[in-house]
Amino acid sequence: MVSYTLAELARHAGLEVRGDTGRSVEGVGTLASAGPRQLGFLANPRYRRELAGTAAGALVLRAEDVEHWHGDALIARDPYSAFARIAALFEPRETAVPGIQPGAVIAPDARIDPAASIGPHVSIGARSRVAAGARIGPGCVIGEDCDVGEDCELVARVTLVCRVRLGPRVRIHPGAVLGADGFGLAMHEGHWIKVPQLGGVRIGADCEIGANTTIDRGALDDTVLEEDVRLDNQIQIGHNATIGAHTAMAGCVAVAGSAKIGRYCLIGGAAGIAGHIEIADKVVVQAMSLVTHSIRESGTYGSSIPAREARAWRRTLARLNRLDRTVD
Amino acid sequence: MVSYTLAELARHAGLEVRGDTGRSVEGVGTLASAGPRQLGFLANPRYRRELAGTAAGALVLRAEDVEHWHGDALIARDPYSAFARIAALFEPRETAVPGIQPGAVIAPDARIDPAASIGPHVSIGARSRVAAGARIGPGCVIGEDCDVGEDCELVARVTLVCRVRLGPRVRIHPGAVLGADGFGLAMHEGHWIKVPQLGGVRIGADCEIGANTTIDRGALDDTVLEEDVRLDNQIQIGHNATIGAHTAMAGCVAVAGSAKIGRYCLIGGAAGIAGHIEIADKVVVQAMSLVTHSIRESGTYGSSIPAREARAWRRTLARLNRLDRTVD
Amino acid sequence: MVSYTLAELARHAGLEVRGDTGRSVEGVGTLASAGPRQLGFLANPRYRRELAGTAAGALVLRAEDVEHWHGDALIARDPYSAFARIAALFEPRETAVPGIQPGAVIAPDARIDPAASIGPHVSIGARSRVAAGARIGPGCVIGEDCDVGEDCELVARVTLVCRVRLGPRVRIHPGAVLGADGFGLAMHEGHWIKVPQLGGVRIGADCEIGANTTIDRGALDDTVLEEDVRLDNQIQIGHNATIGAHTAMAGCVAVAGSAKIGRYCLIGGAAGIAGHIEIADKVVVQAMSLVTHSIRESGTYGSSIPAREARAWRRTLARLNRLDRTVD
Numbered sequence: 001m002v003s004y005t006l007a008e009l010a011r012h013a014g015l016e017v018r019g020d021t022g023r024s025v026e027g028v029g030t031l032a033s034a035g036p037r038q039l040g041f042l043a044n045p046r047y048r049r050e051l052a053g054t055a056a057g058a059l060v061l062r063a064e065d066v067e068h069w070h071g072d073a074l075i076a077r078d079p080y081s082a083f084a085r086i087a088a089l090f091e092p093r094e095t096a097v098p099g100i101q102p103g104a105v106i107a108p109d110a111r112i113d114p115a116a117s118i119g120p121h122v123s124i125g126a127r128s129r130v131a132a133g134a135r136i137g138p139g140c141v142i143g144e145d146c147d148v149g150e151d152c153e154l155v156a157r158v159t160l161v162c163r164v165r166l167g168p169r170v171r172i173h174p175g176a177v178l179g180a181d182g183f184g185l186a187m188h189e190g191h192w193i194k195v196p197q198l199g200g201v202r203i204g205a206d207c208e209i210g211a212n213t214t215i216d217r218g219a220l221d222d223t224v225l226e227e228d229v230r231l232d233n234q235i236q237i238g239h240n241a242t243i244g245a246h247t248a249m250a251g252c253v254a255v256a257g258s259a260k261i262g263r264y265c266l267i268g269g270a271a272g273i274a275g276h277i278e279i280a281d282k283v284v285v286q287a288m289s290l291v292t293h294s295i296r297e298s299g300t301y302g303s304s305i306p307a308r309e310a311r312a313w314r315r316t317l318a319r320l321n322r323l324d325r326t327v328d
Numbered sequence: 329m330v331s332y333t334l335a336e337l338a339r340h341a342g343l344e345v346r347g348d349t350g351r352s353v354e355g356v357g358t359l360a361s362a363g364p365r366q367l368g369f370l371a372n373p374r375y376r377r378e379l380a381g382t383a384a385g386a387l388v389l390r391a392e393d394v395e396h397w398h399g400d401a402l403i404a405r406d407p408y409s410a411f412a413r414i415a416a417l418f419e420p421r422e423t424a425v426p427g428i429q430p431g432a433v434i435a436p437d438a439r440i441d442p443a444a445s446i447g448p449h450v451s452i453g454a455r456s457r458v459a460a461g462a463r464i465g466p467g468c469v470i471g472e473d474c475d476v477g478e479d480c481e482l483v484a485r486v487t488l489v490c491r492v493r494l495g496p497r498v499r500i501h502p503g504a505v506l507g508a509d510g511f512g513l514a515m516h517e518g519h520w521i522k523v524p525q526l527g528g529v530r531i532g533a534d535c536e537i538g539a540n541t542t543i544d545r546g547a548l549d550d551t552v553l554e555e556d557v558r559l560d561n562q563i564q565i566g567h568n569a570t571i572g573a574h575t576a577m578a579g580c581v582a583v584a585g586s587a588k589i590g591r592y593c594l595i596g597g598a599a600g601i602a603g604h605i606e607i608a609d610k611v612v613v614q615a616m617s618l619v620t621h622s623i624r625e626s627g628t629y630g631s632s633i634p635a636r637e638a639r640a641w642r643r644t645l646a647r648l649n650r651l652d653r654t655v656d
Numbered sequence: 657m658v659s660y661t662l663a664e665l666a667r668h669a670g671l672e673v674r675g676d677t678g679r680s681v682e683g684v685g686t687l688a689s690a691g692p693r694q695l696g697f698l699a700n701p702r703y704r705r706e707l708a709g710t711a712a713g714a715l716v717l718r719a720e721d722v723e724h725w726h727g728d729a730l731i732a733r734d735p736y737s738a739f740a741r742i743a744a745l746f747e748p749r750e751t752a753v754p755g756i757q758p759g760a761v762i763a764p765d766a767r768i769d770p771a772a773s774i775g776p777h778v779s780i781g782a783r784s785r786v787a788a789g790a791r792i793g794p795g796c797v798i799g800e801d802c803d804v805g806e807d808c809e810l811v812a813r814v815t816l817v818c819r820v821r822l823g824p825r826v827r828i829h830p831g832a833v834l835g836a837d838g839f840g841l842a843m844h845e846g847h848w849i850k851v852p853q854l855g856g857v858r859i860g861a862d863c864e865i866g867a868n869t870t871i872d873r874g875a876l877d878d879t880v881l882e883e884d885v886r887l888d889n890q891i892q893i894g895h896n897a898t899i900g901a902h903t904a905m906a907g908c909v910a911v912a913g914s915a916k917i918g919r920y921c922l923i924g925g926a927a928g929i930a931g932h933i934e935i936a937d938k939v940v941v942q943a944m945s946l947v948t949h950s951i952r953e954s955g956t957y958g959s960s961i962p963a964r965e966a967r968a969w970r971r972t973l974a975r976l977n978r979l980d981r982t983v984d
Contacts, residue, residue: 012922028526081516084514101433121449138433139451141813173508173509173592174487175503180830180866186737195736198743220684233564249512251542252908259908272926279463287620300966306630307613310627321981323644409842411842466797467815484797534847538870540870557847579892633959634946634948637957638956639940651976651979
């Protein structure tokens with residue numbers, strides 16, 4: 001079992017200790033669940049009244065909250081981020097052994113760094129490369145002409161279809177599919193014909209991609225995620241979209257083809273972004289909203305409607321639908 | 329070919345026969361498709377006029393509908409549920425042979441019951457357990473510290489990432505991912521840092537989880553589905569959510585982190601539930617509605633808008649957007 | 657490196673050349689990215705001003721645009737479709753070797769045509785068939801009683817659960833799941849019971865199914881896609897739905913059970929289609945709209961709301977919710 005003193009934790013996260021610097025911490029928890037050998041945290045002042053009941057051995061909190069707590073403490077300007085850095089010390093780590101597990105199927109001209117770890121039931125196609133420190137978990141499929149950067153982690157059952165290039169430290173969760181054909185169709189004599197998808201996918205350093213998320217490859221140019229983009233689960237990114245650095249999206253967002261999203265944006269769950277539009281830096285889109293036009297200025301945007309009791313909502317809808325019949 | 333008499337079916341499902349108790353039934357079908365050796369059913373009175381045209385050999389129906397049908401019948405208070413129990417007798421069953429298929433990769437300290445069935449291309453990680461009668465289909469990945477209960481079925485290509493515990497008789501469809509990292513991020517000096525996800529996922533007895541559905545593991549505590557929860561395909565359950573017993577969700581629902589949903593709720597397709605809210609027992613949420621606040625009373629709630637002809641809808645939208653400029 | 661003369665390309669796509677018929681083309685690109693040995697195209701007149709800056713060696717464009725371009729050209733009535741057919745000539749092709757890769761697990765009574773190609777880590781269940789020219793990529797799972805038609809391509813990690821029948825030339829992208837249990841439940845004494853799903857899935861010729869899309873099998877009859885249906889990623893098709901020929905759906909659409917959608921429909925991204933309704937031929941549904949009632953006439957339908965600045969939208973919402981309290 002790992003354990004750290006408060007002094008060690010303070011040094012690790014750049015914090016100040018109040019109380020017993022030698023107190024030993026063996027894990028982390030919520031205010032409600034942490035015990036006397038664990039560290040809790042208070043980030044949101046709304047939960048301040050829970051301080052009285054917590055059994056946590058010590059807490060991470062803001063200077064302005066410290067008067068409400070009589071135990072040992074680590075003082076942080078941003079307790080949530082400090083807690084995240086401390087919690088990482090207690091995270092159990094799977095031991096990835098470098099080398100190729102028996103049963104993996106690797107193309108003869110693929111290049112696997114000896115310091116990469118290739119799990120069971122993996123296949124890797126022609127001309128693809130896996131860099132040092134990368135971990136390719138069980139059941140992953142890497143197609144042709146892909147490039148997996150240093151210290152990437154493909155947790156399990158990830159697919160890189162073709163021409164997918166991952167920068168260093170990209171983490172991809174199970175079921176994600178990168179580099180599948182973009183959805184390009186042309187109608188010809190009453191029948192669809194497929195528009196070839198000749199581009200690829202480029203993922204910048206430190207990106208994280210959630211479970212069952214899909215990122216199609218571009219039609220002619222690439223689909224691009226700049227560095228440190230964070231995508232939750234079940235997100236769909238259409239071909240030739242570009243997502244700016246440090247943008248984060250909650251689950252189930254749909255981004256249509258050739259959309260260009262700025263840096264440091266926050267896209268709420270199940271929001272939709274239309275194709276061929278541009279969104280400026282630092283734009284917040286609320287959950288389940290639909291962006292149909294370019295957004296030129298940072299700010300918060302939305303179009304979703306909070307649910308109400310169904311009969312009341314039905315009455316509102318009836319009035320709404322009558323609006324276009326009333327005289328202006 | 330299996331066949332049952334009406335008397336046998338009546339006994340199995342606790343029903344009453346009208347007519348020839350010895351009539352032999354070899355399968356089930358709809359009113360439109362069932363033939364003379366098959367059993368049909370009438371659950372919804374709207375379809376009563378189809379009785380005249382059906383070729384079904386016998387029907388399951390309510391006592392109040394029986395006068396409209398002159399053939400043999402099984403009388404049920406709830407024909408749909410009775411039909412479901414009867415149809416199960418005719419369901420073809422794959423034969424799962426206990427044991428571990430060659431090519432499966434099992435950690436040395438994983439414990440697999442000899443009466444479990446482990447399919448081809450499966451991998452099972454350190455310290456995980458699979459109980460008797462469980463069936464792990466082709467291509468499933470079970471990570472570290474997971475627990476698969478008795479008679480569970482992981483159909484194929486299911487991933488349990490880590491710290492996932494399944495009660496007995498849980499059924500999980502292909503592509504589902506349980507126990508991936510919850511989406512926890514903190515901004516630190518202009519760059520995201522990952523909040524470690526130290527919790528797990530607990531799934532109660534008799535739950536069913538649809539294809540490509542994702543259930544993330546908790547940040548500090550667990551994400552929880554109580555018993556008999558039924559999730560359709562492509563549902564996203566965020567970390568630390570709790571879903572009460574017997575709740576059912578249609579496809580594509582998105583539940584954000586730390587939401588707490590009651591028992592016997594029905595959540596319509598593609599609905600969204602915001603994070604950190606509570607929903608009471610027996611709440612119905614309509615399709616594509618967004619719940620942003622806690623719901624304290626059972627009842628039906630919604631916020632979705634039925635599609636209309638596009639020009640009419642555009643006029644309504646124009647009026648709607650002008651509402652906030654009119655004097656109140 | 658492949659290369660074609662303009663004369664060869666014109667012959668291939670049925671076009672007319674203006675300028676140097678012997679000019680050699682080695683690839684395709686956008687107006688912005690194409691170089692002197694590449695072919696660009698102008699389909700949308702909005703981009704006409706980009707003609708001045710392009711470095712493309714030749715262009716595909718309409719007769720009415722040709723006066724704006726002084727270089728070599730291929731004249732097309734539909735430049736986008738012509739370009740698609742030409743781009744296909746430059747698409748790199750993976751070489752699929754017929755035969756069964758070592759490590760694939762095939763049921764003894766499955767029938768695999770010797771001219772089919774079965775990739776690594778594939779499993780194929782009892783009584784299933786794979787026709788000549790079909791390519792089953794790495795990690796695919798084909799269950800029992802499935803039928804894969806000639807020249808189908810299952811790119812990688814596709815699952816056909818059971819009773820799935822694919823016509824010729826069907827292409828399915830990674831993570832798609834066809835033939836999982838439809839979502840059928842009946843409440844019985846306070847507990848859900850499962851309604852057996854005895855039907856299958858039938859997919860017509862030339863259909864394309866996107867990554868992580870799910871198509872459930874029918875309860876009693878089949879779920880059906882007619883020929884040339886094109887589904888993007890992360891679409892959910894409920895049991896017993898029917899999709900008419902040549903209909904295309906953008907990503908994240910949800911179609912509930914027993915919906916019947918016509919031919920040549922276009923369904924926008926993340927739209928929802930309720931169960932048990934019918935949609936006529938040639939209906940366009942806008943993105944994120946919800947169709948709750950049958951649509952009898954072709955045309956365009958919608959109910960989505962474009963996002964606005966959040967405070968303005970909140971004011972509108974407040975007015976909207978007050979509508980049902982105002983006197984009519």
